[in-house]
Amino acid sequence: MSWDCGLRYMFSVSPALQQGSMCILHDKEDLSRLEMVQRLAKDGCRFLQNHSKGPERTCEQSHNCVYEMILTVDEYSPQRKSKALFHQLSLKENGLQSRGTQRETKEVLCHVYITMDSYLSMRVHAGVVAQELLQAMAERMDVPQGELVLVAVTYPGGRLLLQPQDRVFSDSLRPVGRLHMCRKDLGEVLYPFTDNSELQQRTVRMLSLNTWDVAVALTNFDWTIFDSIHEQELVYFTFSRHASSKHTVALELLLQRCNEVQLWVMTEVLLCPMLCKRVQLIKKFIKIAAHCKAQRNLNCFFAIIMGLNVAAVSRLSQTWEKIPGKFKKLFSELETVTDPSLNHKAYRDSFKKMKAPKIPFLPLLLKDITFIHEGNKTFHDNLVNFEKLHMIADAVRLIRQCQKDHMGNGITQKSSSEVQAYIDYLHIIDNQQILFELSHRLEPRN
Template sequence: MTLSRRISNPYLENPSSKIYGESSSCAGRALRNIFTVQASDLIKDRVYLTGICRRSCVGSQLVDWLLQHCPFVKCRSTAVGVWQLLLDMGIVLSVDRELCFQDTYAFYQFSADECTYLFCEFERDEEWQNGVKLLLQLVPLTPPRITACNLPDQKIEDAAETEAEILARLTSAVQRELAAVIALKARKSAIHQNEENNSPEDLQDTSDAQAGVLCKLQERDDIGRIELVQKLAKENYPFLQADRKEPANTEQVPCDLAVAKPDDEVTTVQEKEQDQDVLVLRKVSSHSSAPTSGCAENDWRYVVVSGTPEKILEHLLNDLHLEAAQDKETETLLDDFLLTYTVFMTTDDLCQALLRHYCAKNIQGKEENSDVPCRKRKVLHLVSQWTSLYKDWLHEDEHLKQFLKTIYRNVLDDVYEYPILEKELKEFQKILGTHRRHTVDEYSPHRKNKAFFHQFSLKENWLQHRGTVNETEEIFCRIYITEHSYVSVKTKVSASAQEILKIVAEKIQHAEEDLALVVVTFSGEKHELQPNDLALSKSLESSSRMFVYRKDLNDTLNPFAENEELQQRSVRILGINTWDLALELTNFDWSLFNSIHEQELIYFTFSRQGSGENTVNLSLLLQRCNEVQLWVATEILLCSQLCKRVQLVKKFIKIAAHCKAQRNLNSFFAIVMGLNTASVSRLSQTWEKIPGKFKKLFTELESLTDPSLNHKAYRDAFKKMKSPKIPFMPLLLKDVTFIHEGNKTFLDNLVNFEKLHMIADTVRSLRHCRNNQFGNEVPPKEHQELKPYVHHLRVIDNQQTLFELSHRIEPRV
């Protein structure tokens, strides 16, 4: 896979555009507009409790329409998630003023606001489906709404602490804007109050006395403290922002740095080129995120606030240390840059910039002999860290391969003049897979007679690695048994139809020779796959599904019937030890979680496509979470006997508790949400027979999924867990998306590096979770079928079918 393509970013394409959230609103309005045109017959005046509800729609009809017109929306729960997003945006309005979209006979109306975005990409009628696909990317990020709706009024004891934590996460730019607004509002309120209490003469004297009074925050004053801002505002002090409205008393230093100097102490340094800011640095304490009084001079350092990509890279190289270990701040800056550089520059841009720094000539004509190899070693150190961080991600990028070959040739030429580069040369030989000490190619003037062998070895190494990656690449594929139930199979891309059929036959307990794999297209055409066919290449075409059919004596293909499928269902899970089952779930989730590259979260957040070749592993884990949730509901609702159904619910509660004990919060959330789905939670007869201790345990487990206070219960519990641990990935993605949509990527044509630091800091939490490895504990031999059972879950993904099963086993009274 390649990183040469720049991530699609609205700020780069159109500087005047708004944040990515504007695209979501445009997509929502496009969906609303096409619905009002194509489904005008569903918009009617309806009788409501308090009178006539004008031009309203029914929630279940909205879901049905979306499923009918969007083949890529596979189930009702996904369609509900799309309409929920429109409800959150205010495009869809609930007549009952409910916060949650209901797939029932609930009334909804549409807002009348039109899209005012000048560069709306969904303006044309035929683009509305692309808007729905964009909204589908945000559906997994929507927090679980188990207790989010109709929350009772309650006193929040941690309100002050929560506010402080939220304010601490704001960037300095946001803090300044927030403080200025608070100061302005408080000052207007105070003046209005004085006008009411004082006579005109007193008011005139007061205004004269206050004229010209100016308060400037000193460096020791923390602008993030709301108490300080409120105090200044009540005293009617005009609020001054040092980097925008400060009087013209800054000095132009020889290195062209504009320095803001309150009380002769530097707090902000702005490097300029042609009267334009190219780098903004802020002075902070080495031990805290903001300056504090009483620190020694050597405890202060400058951090990057914003800048051009080239200047940020230059500052990073100047900050690197070669002989001593990197300090924490420099190491963090390096990691922030490498994790997020794809947001503001391509891989080719970075390669060219590094080559310029490596081959740069001294501008003044004289340079200390020690400075030249030092600069080259810093560039090589950065390249080494870059390739180490990205590992397999960069092996398919043509720009990087050419860059590594070019800089390797330069090192070979320079090592004779600067023997200190010998260590870096060995590192590059390891990177390129070349184990010879001084291998050169045709461009080196020193060893031309070895050129052909080196070029062949290098090419062979890259091709060999690329082939290995493709052969071992695994994906999930769904093999449908009936129209609404399927087996989830994790298999290699190169798997044949016979290999997949063998797994499915074992799962559904049928003889392999009696089954056949059939690809059914969207139009209803059927194509039987031969045993040696590459199943995935043919079955993964757009709008097609892969079914398993039975063969009769005449080799006629017959699909499985829904009723027959239910009758053959056996509750095998009751005979499996709950700890072993939870352990197998954890091992499988860990293999998926451990394969996720940190860059996948960056691509998922910034890329408009949201998924694709750069987010394969992340998408697999998100899909797994959804399948485990459906698996819980499927197993319970396919059990027609009440006593066994009670045992199943008890077993899933215990499995959820074991997953929590094994620090697998991804499956833990999925199981709890599966037990809380509407089709399962409505089984009153089943829940009434659950013993009290299991109900109490489930209530305790459910409290961890409480979304109030930004999932405080989950965050506190997860923070206390030691690594290795598996987080609830949709919530981690929500955190990254919140930072992205709440902060601009570019400020005055400069990269907002504070925002990228916050995103990188959140993404780095993956490393803490993967500091150690899970002990490869193997389930007992008597449960040898456990691994294929967990790896290939059999689920029903149609919410309507699940509701029908729920009403069949426990009809409404």
């Protein structure tokens, strides 16, 4: 039972509840409120008469975290079967609950540009330093680490050379527009994919990966982010577009990942110079999309299908003519799920049949919430439109329903370390003009 009177009170009246009671009263509180709380301290509730000492904080930045203090009732007390779990919530950040993988050592997606139009997307911890990032990049690209430096390029055109122990995500680097990996001797941005042999080697490596293992690695990556999304993030994202993004970190991260997977599919296909290898790549991506659907990862499934349907890839008529008939049929069946007609009826019917846990296509869910919000007034004659709030709550509640099954299990599976390392560091070209130029270079216009 809880209500808001300036502070937060929570009382557990049943010993069967694992989460107990919390009551924080300051000396300046009026006596009526104190008497009100004392009257509620009945059987099954424990009341802290003196709560002046809070839990000690281990670091200066810990005011944004959730602290837990477990008080066990005396074993000889009548309430010995009850335990009180007190949560002290920060007054600044009590809007969001801690869920899933959100920890102090949180992981973020880092973009390191290796050309002016392409970058590697890498999952690193928030406190990563330049030396660690360079080491990971050197191993990924198979180049000596001693020849590389990390340069932060700001939007006005300024350049900042990061020292080995400089933190990449620090307060001093917030104005940075991009992170570039450069060579020490030339001081220019690397262009590692200009050699045709490098392109062939890249394609061979992708073709050597097992499609099911790739789908598992993609799903594990997406699930790590999706499981940490709180329902309130969708509300913040829809209602407070201009608010601070700290309330929608996980949601925006998964949306960004969806775009990156789509660009990754386009990049892999358009960087393949040989027709026969390009046909094999498209066949491989069709199988990966089917496996993602089988693993109930609709977010990544949509990203792969959209990557194959983009104009720069779909215009490669000579390549698509070489695709076997059974793969064309499979791709056509997968396309029907992404058909937007009748308000994505095919996707909605297919998604309803899937058992939890599952990952929905988040852009469509956000579209539904936005349509409810903008299509209905919040107030009617100075009265709250509860029907609108109920519709939004039903849409938002889908996140919680998808995150766990009836046994509380997730969707993660054991994946190959080699494949997972490849998926964690995706090489992406995000310039649409460059992608179209690559497409016309592979198959010029007649």
